[in-house]
Amino acid sequence: MPTGYADGAKVYREAYGRGLKPDPELWVDEWSDEYMRIPRDTGAAEPGKYRTARTPYAREPMRCLSPAHPCKRVITMVASQLMKTQIALNWIGALIHMSPSNILTLLPSLALCGAHRVVMASNAILMIHNPYTWAGGNAEELRRVADVLDQAFEVIIAAYKAKAPGIDEAELRRMVNDETWLTAQEALELGLADEVGNGLQVRACLGQGTAMARYRKTPKALLDQLASNSQPPVDGPATPSEPPAPDPADATALALMITQACAKAGIGNLVESLIASTKLTSPATVQAALKRAKDVHGLCVPARLPELTAEFVTAGLEPDAVRARLFEKVVGSGKGIEIDNSLPPADDEPEKVKAQLPNPSSIWAARRQAANKGARP
Structure with a gap:
């Protein structure tokens, strides 16, 4: 019998069911469009609701940073004041909302010089410390790399001086040359830090002990802390074995896999290079080569040097080696760097069809021919 009142049990069950329903899994760019807001007091040109469509080139890095994405390392080569800080804020906000966990954020000391606080x-x-790289080649090429490092050193000095004008330049150069490790209080006294906050406890750190040990003056306490969290080394190096000859049927399938993956990623010009470098030995080898090719392509295109992608892929260079080559190519050329915020060119861009202007003579001739065909004999 209708009473005119809501069914309390039904309302409760519906609300309870909605509460049990998990939140939708969103990519970081989707989460940002839905939840991110840019405050007005930040000086942003467009405060308010964040829109990825305003910077479409930021969508792919945010997609790769999403918890559901298989990518484990994201590297961007982007001009300053373009998207990096906002991407980091979007990513951290999305993790806090959708995948709560411990987050460790590291900022290189030179990047700190650009912060207002x-x-x-x-x-x-x-x-x-001094700029560091590795290079190979003849004497001329090595001299050019040394000149680039000298230029980078002067940039470092200028950045630190801009952050802390009170530092004596001669003392600053000595500290950079000597690889100086500063405590928070020492950085504050020099002007490289503006405030000393509370201490933080390191929960975990994987794979950084070896990298830190390469420096000359790494504090022993830091090395001990990293060593206590590192995994035990594997006993003995693995002995490489000669790869077996691929089966013709498997080779055909792997070649098709390379062709389809390259077409999907927009790197169709790398098919022959990948087939030659992998020799179609196994799916694992092909997958690793495809990932490396995509990473190399992702480095060459923002550097406006996509024509070098095939050369680097054929040589089997890792992304770190490609970065060094691109750095030398762009900075060491002596031609300066052009900052262009437009989207980089695509390798597989379809050919544009150019429209032709109408030809009055052709139109008149076609009309007369049609009229003649319809005329009586």
């Missing part, structure tokens, strides 16, 4: 944890360490 630096708050350094009381147990943090700031290290300043």
Whole structure:
């Protein structure tokens, strides 16, 4: 019998069911469009609701940073004041909302010079050192690389001086040359930090002990802390074995896999290079080569040098080696760097069809011919 009142049990069950329903899994760019808001007091040109469509080139990095994406490392080569900070804020906000977990954010010391305020944890360490790279080639090429490193050194000095004008330049150069590790209080006294905050506890750190040990003056306490969290080494190096000859049927399938993956990723010009470099030995080899080719392509295109992608892929260079080559190519050329915020060119861009202007003579001739065909004999 209708009473005119809502069914309390039904309302409860519906609300309870909605509460049990998990939140939808969103990519970071989708989450940003839905939830991110840019405050007005940040000086942003367009405060308010964040829109990825305003910077479409930021969509792919945010997609790769999403918890559901298989990517484990994202590297971007982007001009300053373009998208990096906002991507990081979007990513951290999405993780807090959809995948709560511990987050460790590391900022290189040189990047800190661009911040308007630096708050350094009381147990943090700031290290300043000379620019470092590795190179190969003849004497002329090595001299050019050395000149680039000298230029980078002067850029580092200028950046630190801009952050802390009170530092004596001769002392600053000595500290950079000597690879100096500064405590939070020492960085504050020099002007490289603006405030010392509370100490932070390191929960976990994987794979950084070896990298830190390469420096000359790494504090022993830091090495001990990293070593305590590292995994035990594997006993003995693995002995490489000669890969078996691929089966013709498998080779055909792997070649098709390379062709389809390259077409999907927009790197169809790399099919022959990948087939030659992998020799179609196994699916694992092909997958690793495809991932490396995509990474190399992702480095060459933002550097406006997509024509070098095939050369690097054929040589089997890793992304770190490609970065060094591109750095030398772009900075060491002596022609300066052009900052262009437009989208980079695509390798497989379809050919544009150019429209032709109408030809009055052709139109008149076609009309007369049609009229003649319809005329009586």
